[in-house]
Amino acid sequence: MKEHIQQLLEATVSRLQAEGLVPAEVAPRIQVDNTKDKAHGDLATNLAMLLAKPAGKPPRALAEAIIAHLPASERVAKVEIAGPGFINFYLDTQWLARQIDALAQDAMLGVKTAEPAQTIVVDYSAPNVAKEMAVHHIRSTVIGDAVVRTLEFLGHKVIRANHVGDWGTQFGMLIAYLEDLQEESDSGSMALADLEAFYREAKQRYDADEVFAERARGYVVKLQGGDDHCRALWRQLVDITMEQNQRIYDRLGVSLSTRDVMGESLYNPMLPQIVADLQAQGLAVEDDGAMVVFLDEFKGKDGEAMGVIVRKKDGGFLYTTTDIACAKYRVETLGADRVLYFIDSRQHQHLMQAWTIARKAGYVPEAVSLEHHAFGMMLGKDGKPFKTRSGGTVKLADLLDEAEQRASELMAQRDSDLSDAEQAEVVHAVAIGAVKYADLSKNRTTDYIFDWDNMLAFEGNTAPYLQYAYTRIQSIFRRTGELACGPVTLEEAAEEALANKLLKFNETVQSVAAKGMPHLMCLYLYELSGLFMSFYEACPINKDGVSSQLKASRLTLCQATAKVLQQGLALLGIKVLERM
Ligand code: ARG
Numbered sequence: 001m002k003e004h005i006q007q008l009l010e011a012t013v014s015r016l017q018a019e020g021l022v023p024a025e026v027a028p029r030i031q032v033d034n035t036k037d038k039a040h041g042d043l044a045t046n047l048a049m050l051l052a053k054p055a056g057k058p059p060r061a062l063a064e065a066i067i068a069h070l071p072a073s074e075r076v077a078k079v080e081i082a083g084p085g086f087i088n089f090y091l092d093t094q095w096l097a098r099q100i101d102a103l104a105q106d107a108m109l110g111v112k113t114a115e116p117a118q119t120i121v122v123d124y125s126a127p128n129v130a131k132e133m134a135v136h137h138i139r140s141t142v143i144g145d146a147v148v149r150t151l152e153f154l155g156h157k158v159i160r161a162n163h164v165g166d167w168g169t170q171f172g173m174l175i176a177y178l179e180d181l182q183e184e185s186d187s188g189s190m191a192l193a194d195l196e197a198f199y200r201e202a203k204q205r206y207d208a209d210e211v212f213a214e215r216a217r218g219y220v221v222k223l224q225g226g227d228d229h230c231r232a233l234w235r236q237l238v239d240i241t242m243e244q245n246q247r248i249y250d251r252l253g254v255s256l257s258t259r260d261v262m263g264e265s266l267y268n269p270m271l272p273q274i275v276a277d278l279q280a281q282g283l284a285v286e287d288d289g290a291m292v293v294f295l296d297e298f299k300g301k302d303g304e305a306m307g308v309i310v311r312k313k314d315g316g317f318l319y320t321t322t323d324i325a326c327a328k329y330r331v332e333t334l335g336a337d338r339v340l341y342f343i344d345s346r347q348h349q350h351l352m353q354a355w356t357i358a359r360k361a362g363y364v365p366e367a368v369s370l371e372h373h374a375f376g377m378m379l380g381k382d383g384k385p386f387k388t389r390s391g392g393t394v395k396l397a398d399l400l401d402e403a404e405q406r407a408s409e410l411m412a413q414r415d416s417d418l419s420d421a422e423q424a425e426v427v428h429a430v431a432i433g434a435v436k437y438a439d440l441s442k443n444r445t446t447d448y449i450f451d452w453d454n455m456l457a458f459e460g461n462t463a464p465y466l467q468y469a470y471t472r473i474q475s476i477f478r479r480t481g482e483l484a485c486g487p488v489t490l491e492e493a494a495e496e497a498l499a500n501k502l503l504k505f506n507e508t509v510q511s512v513a514a515k516g517m518p519h520l521m522c523l524y525l526y527e528l529s530g531l532f533m534s535f536y537e538a539c540p541i542n543k544d545g546v547s548s549q550l551k552a553s554r555l556t557l558c559q560a561t562a563k564v565l566q567q568g569l570a571l572l573g574i575k576v577l578e579r580m
Contacts, residue, residue, distance in 0.1 A: 001042070001043065001075065001091060001500070001503070002032045002034075002043060003507075004073070004075060005032045005043050005045070005076075005089055006030055006032050008070055008071055008073055008076075009030045009032070009045060009047055009066070009070075010030060011071050012066055012069045012070050012071070013026075013028065013030070013047075013051075015069040016051075016055075016065060016066070016069055019069075021055060021057075021065055022051055022054065022055045023054050023055070026051065026054045026055075028047060028050045028051055029050070030045065030047055031045060031046060031047070032044070032045050033045070035088065038493060040082055040086075040088045041078070041080065041088035041089050041090040041091075042089060042090060042091045042500070043088070043089045043091070044082070044086050044087065044088045044089065045086070045087050045089075046085075046086060047066060047087065048060070048062040048063035048066055048081075048085040048086070048087060049084065049085050049086075051066075052085065058085075059084055059085025060081055060084070060085045062085065063081045063085045063086075063087050064081065066087060067079050067081070067087065074092065074095050075091060075092055075095045075096075076089055076090070076091060076092060077090045077091060077092040077093070078090040091500075093490040093496055093499075096490060096496065096499050096500065096503070097487070097488040097489055097490050097499065097553075098488075099499075099503055100488045100499050100502060100503070100556065100557065100560055101487055101488050101556065103502060103503070103505075103560055103564075104485070104488075104556050104559055104560040104563065108153075109505055109506075109560075109563055109564055109567055110502075110503060110505055110506045111153065111154070111505060111506045111509045111510075112506055112510070113154060113155040114154040114155045114156050114513075117154075117155045117156050117157060118156050118157070118337035118338055119156070119157045119159065119334065119335050119336050119337050119338075120151050120156050120157070120158050120159070120336065120337065120338045120339070120340065121158075121159045121161050121330045121334055121336040121338075121339045121340070122144055122147060122148050122151070122158060122159070122160055122161065122339075122340045122342070123144075123161045123163050123339065123340065123341040123342065123343070124140050124141060124143070124144020124145065124147075124148070124160070124161075124162070124256075124340075124341075124342040125137065125140055125141040125144060125145075125162050125245075125249075125254070125256055126140060126162060126163040126164060126165065126343070127164060127165070127241070127245055128164070128165030128166075129164060129165060129166045129171075129174075129237055129238050129241045129242075129263075130170075130174050130192075130195050130198060130199050130202075130237050130241055131165075131195060131196065131199055131241070132194075132195050132196045132244070132393075132395050132396075132397075133244075133245055133248055133395075133396045133397075137396065138252075138378070138396055138399075138435070138439060139342075139344075139375050139378060139439055139444070140342045140343060140344070140375070141249070141252070141254055141256070142252070142254070142436045142439050142440060142573070143342055143373070143375060143439065143440060143444055143516075143518055144340075144342035145254045145255055145256070145573050146440055146512075146518040146521070146571060146572045146573055147340065147342070147373070147512065147513070147516050147518060148160060148255060149255065149570070149571045149572075149573060150509060150512045150513050150518070150521070150571045151513050153509065153567075153571055154509065154510075154513055156513075159330075159334055159336070160255070160256055160260040161260065161262045161330070162256055162260045162261045162262060162263070163262060163263065163264065163326065164238070164241075164242070164261050164262075164263035164264070165263070165264055166234075166238050166263035166264055166265045167263065167264040167265040167268055167322070168264070169220050169316065171219070171220065171223055171234055171237070172216040172217055172218070172219040172220035172223065173202050173203065173205075173206040173212075173213070173216040173219075174198075174199070174202050174237055175216075175219045175223065175230055175233040175234055175237070176202075176206075176212060176215050176216040176219055177198070177201065177202035177205060177206075177212075177216075178192075178198075178202075178233050178236065178237060179233060180205075180212075192236075192237070192240045192241075195240075195241060195244065196395070224268075238263070238265075242258055242261060246258060247397075248396055248397060248400075251397075251400060251432070252400070252432060252435075252436065252573075253432060253436075253573055253574075253575065254573065255573070264319075264322050266329075267322045267325040267326050267329065268317070268322070270325040270328075270329070271311075271317040271321050271322070271325055274310075274321065274324055274325050274328070275291050275310050275311045275317070275321065277361065278291070278293060278310060278324075278357070278361055279291065281361055281362075283357065283360055283361055284310055284311075287307060288313070289313035290309050290311060290312055290313045291309070291310050291311035292307040292308065292309050292310065293307070293308045293310055293357050294306070294307050294308075295307075295308060295353065295356055295357070297352075297356055298349070298352070298353060298356075306353075308320055308353045308357065310324070310357075319350065320350060320353055320354050320357075323350070323351065323354035323355075324354050324357050324358045324361075324363070326354075327339065327354065327355060327358040327363060327364050327370060328358060328361075328363035328364065331363060331364050331365070331368050332363070336368060337367075337368060337369075338368065338369045338371070339368070339369070339370050339371065340371050340373055340516055341370070341371065341372050341373060342373050342375070342516070343372065343373075343374065343375075344374065344375065344377075345374035345375060345376055345445070347372075347374075348372055348374055351370075351372050352372075355370050358370075371516065373444070373516040373517075374444070374445060375444040375445065376444070376445060376446045376447035376448065377447045377448075378439075378447070378448060378450050379447050379448065379449050379450065380449070380450060381449060381450075381451055383449070386450050399435065400431070400432070400435065402452075403431035403432065403434060403435045403452075403456075404427060404428065404431040406431070406452055406456055407427045407428075407430045407431035407434065407456060408427045408431075410430070410456055411423060411426055411427050411430065411580075416580075418579060418580070422579065425577065426577055426579075426580045429467065429574075429575045429576075429577055429580075430456070430463065430464050430467065430580070432574075432575075433463035433464070433467060433569075433574045433575060434455040434456050434462060434463045434464060435455065436463070436572070436573060436574060437455065437462060437463035437466075437522065437572065437574060438450065438451075438454070438455035438462075438463075440518045440519060440521075440522055440572055441461050441462075441518075441519050441522035441523070441526075442519055443517065443519050444517060444518075444519065461522060461523070461526040463569075463574055465526070465529065466525055466526065466529055466565060466569060466574075467569070467574075467575075467576055467577060467580060468580065469529040469532060469533070469565060470562060470565045470566060470569070470576040470577075471576070471577055471578065471579055471580045472536075473532070473558050473559075473561060473562040473565070474562065474578050474579065475579070476536075476541065476555075476558055477555075477558070477559075477562075479542060480541060480542050480551075480555065483541075483542070483548075483551055483552065483555060484552060484555070485552055485555045485556040485559050486549065486552025486553060486555070486556060487549075487552070487553060487556070488553045488556050488557060489549070489550070489553045490553075491550075492535075492538055492539050493538075494531070494534050494535040494537075494538040494539055495535060495539055495553075495554070495557060497531050497534070497535070498528075498531045498532060498534075498535045498557055498561065499557065501524075501527060501528050501531050502528070502557075502560050502561065502564055504524065505524070505564050505567075505568065508520055508521055508524040508568075509521070509571070512571070518571075518572055521568055521571060521572055522572065524568065525564075525565060525568045525569065528561065528564065528565065528568075529565065532558075532561045535557065536558075539554055541554045541555060541558070
């Protein structure tokens with residue numbers, strides 16, 4: 001609605017300028033705000049005050065001129081001048097009511113499909129091979145997945161790119177160690193059940209045993225050269241890691257599958273060609289045996305252009321080289337219009353360097369946007385990086401076990417007439433929902449404090465609160481069984497406030513898609529639930545004295561709210577339950 005009023009005001013300014021009432025060169029920043037008090041209408045603008053001086057008229061006189069030139073709109077019931085020259089807009093509740101009727105019937109719930117649909121590559125999750133997924137990976141995975149779901153809902157073609165860390169010199173040592181284990185017993189792959197321990201032991205042997213280290217280094221070269229034996233062992237490591245990760249994705253309800261793996265190794269064969277091309281274009285130059293791109297955009301400490309190594313002295317390529325090739329591939333081969341990277345904020349400079357080079361080399365045209373959607377760290381209650389009590393990294397699987405444990409204790413304290421199977425489903429949905437939502441609901445750009453008590457609370461901006469709000473509406477429907485929904489009429493302020501909020505679902509979805517920020521959806525759903533609770537208190541449904549027409553209208557409001565809650569939570573990757 002704000003946008004609508006804004007457009008009306010823009011048209012008005014043009015009209016005033018055409019008539020010479022306002023100088024043509026003035027371009028006011030038109031601001032439309034929600035009013036604090038409904039007695040002053042729904043929306044207000046200070047435009048008359050902004051234009052008074054350039055127009056050489058008192059603000060109230062200009063406000064009158066603005067109103068006289070305002071294009072007619074079915075959405076506006078009344079316009080008034082207030083105070084020194086504010087213009088207040090009263091929205092037409094009939095128009096609003098008809099929008100809610102339509103929204104309740106619409107599979108998209110009033111959300112406008114993207115036009116044109118784009119091809120959008122989303123880089124998220126990206127765990128590393130032979131490493132257990134740790135808590136910090138949850139951020140990228142959960143936030144990225146919510147944005148992916150939102151973009152798909154809008155009709156975009158989304159390509160999930162799981163940029164798995166499956167390449168690099170560490171594989172020499174991992175392959176050699178796996179080989180040793182398999183020679184010692186034929187159950188060598190069993191050792192991979194605990195990847196973290198496997199990695200640690202491989203590293204220990206590498207550091208302690210020079211003969212082993214020599215063999216490991218040889219394997220790096222062989223693997224690079226495509227040696228079958230090394231390739232096969234490498235494949236095992238990748239597959240076992242990704243099987244374990246897939247179990248976590250499934251448990252979390254994350255929409256990634258093994259088909260979405262596009263690891264670093266995919267780009268490896270492209271790297272020699274990329275470096276040769278960068279050199280041919282004069283971008284990369286030899287510097288002390290290495291190939292380096294000097295970027296004026298990035299200054300080192302000494303104020304000199306920063307050198308980004310794309311090929312080391314020993315011929316090895318780097319993480320940056322891979323990301324240059326990767327950006328190119330996403331544009332040229334995948335046909336991306338937009339690429340979103342959900343990566344830790346500490347990798348920002350790395351990405352900027354890779355992209356600057358990719359753009360200079362002409363691999364990524366101006367029209368394609370490359371976006372780093374950075375996020376901060378997950379901190380413990382003490383404000384330090386989230387760790388186990390003994391200081392180790394917290395395994396995601398253990399974290400989810402604890403969430404289920406805590407959720408089941410919590411649910412046991414509540415009265416419930418659910419069967420054991422239903423209870424178990426509730427516990428799972430609440431536990432997973434709470435962990436995901438805790439992450440999603442914070443502005444991702446900052447660090448966030450992981451706190452069990454907050455995330456599992458039934459009060460406040462939490463998953464259990466929203467899940468509960470949804471089941472509460474479902475229980476209204478169970479109790480009003482034979483009553484049907486009908487056309488909406490908005491009489492009470494609480495009904496109008498709820499309706500206005502429902503209508504903002506569209507703009508919320510659009511901004512999550514544009515900014516890659518799911519916390520906007522969380523906040524919206526939280527506010528929507530709050531308005532619903534107020535509506536439900538103020539506006540009885542199944543009570544004597546409420547006309548059947550009003551009952552039907554209020555049920556439609558309930559239904560629309562339930563649908564928006566369910567859809568909004570689904571876009572966040574969070575399940576709702578009929579009963580809990
Ligand atoms: N595997 C990397 C890590 O764990 C993240 C990769 C992110 N994606 C990328 N295109 N660089 O830090």
